[in-house]
Amino acid sequence: MTGLGRAELARATKKSRPMLYERELPLKLSSAFSKAIYSLVVATDLAFELFGENEEDTKSWLMAPNSLLFGDSPFMVCLRGEGDKLIDWLNQRLRRSIA
Numbered sequence: 001m002t003g004l005g006r007a008e009l010a011r012a013t014k015k016s017r018p019m020l021y022e023r024e025l026p027l028k029l030s031s032a033f034s035k036a037i038y039s040l041v042v043a044t045d046l047a048f049e050l051f052g053e054n055e056e057d058t059k060s061w062l063m064a065p066n067s068l069l070f071g072d073s074p075f076m077v078c079l080r081g082e083g084d085k086l087i088d089w090l091n092q093r094l095r096r097s098i099a
Contacts, residue, residue, distance in 0.1 A: 032081055039083025043074060046090035 044062060051057040065071045069086075077086050091097075 036079045036081050036083065039081075039087060040075065040078040043078055043083055043086050043090060046087065046094060047074070050090060050093055 044058065047061055048055070048058045051061065062075050063073050065073055069077050072080075074086055077083060
């Protein structure tokens with residue numbers, strides 16, 4: 001985590017977060033590994049926002065086994081390639097529409 005909010009990061013890099021990862025950190029999103037990393041980054045950003053930008057709470061949540069995830073951690077869910085549902089869940093908690 002950069003310690004910057006999304007707006008601050010966009011101003012500092014002069015790029016939106018998706019563009020930063022697409023152009024500056026070129027990962028082929030078609031690969032399973034890249035998709036897992038991308039999901040992990042997005043989930044971490046959303047969790048950071050959900051936890052009031054508290055880095056320690058975000059880290060703890062990300063690595064802790066979670067009963068809603070059948071005992072897996074959010075980190076493992078993302079690395080397993082199932083981060084999309086986790087991202088949807090986080091967006092719902094943040095009261096964002098899922099397109």
